[in-house]
Amino acid sequence: MATTGIIVDDAFYLMVNATKFTHITSCSLTIDQETIDITNYDSSKWKEFDVGDKSWKMDVEAYYAMDAAENGDEALDDIIAGTSHTLLLTTEETGDTTLSGTAWPVSLSVNSSKGSAVTLSASYQGSGALTKGTVS
C-alpha cells in the first residue's frame, strides 16, 4: 500500500546498481531546468522565457563501511574506473513513487578526523532522463 502522509528519513533510500547504498546520513536530488530568455520588443516590459535543457544530480553523504555491498569501496571503484550506474530513489511500499536514471560518479571525498567515524561524500551527475516510476 502506498505511503500515506510524510515520508520519514530512511524510508526513502538510494539504490546504486540495484542494491541499497548503506549507512547514508543524507541524500539529495536536484533537478534543474534551464530557461531561455525570449524577451523582445513585443514583450510589454515583462521578461519572457521558454524552457531549455533539464539536468539532474545527486549528492550522498554516508559513513564509510568497507564490508558493505554498496558503499565507499564501490563509489571509489566507480570513480576510478569511470563507470556509470542506474540510481534509484525508492521506498519499500508498493504504489510509492520512484525516481531512476543513469548517472556518473563525479566526485568523492573520504573524510576522517580524530574522534569521529570516517564519512564519505559522493556526487553523481545524471546522464539522460530521470524517470518517474512506481514500486511494484
Added chain:
Amino acid sequence: MEIIITKDTKDIRPGRNKTLKKGTKLTVTKDLGEKYIKAKKAKLIEPDVRPIIKSAEEAEEYAENYQEETKK
C-alpha cells in the same frame, strides 16, 4: 526486497567483485533479489507481521498458537 545471503557468493552485479558473506542482509531490487534466490544463494526476509488482537478470545488463541510454535 530484503534478502539474506545463505551461502558465501560473489556479488553478481556488473562492476562489483566483493564476496557477500553468509548472513549478510541486503536490500536489493526485486529483479536482483530473485536472481540470488533462484541461484539458492539467498533467502527472502519476510517482514515480521503479527495479527491485531481484538478480543480476549483472540488473545488466548494467539497465546496457545504461540506456545505451540515455540515448542517446535
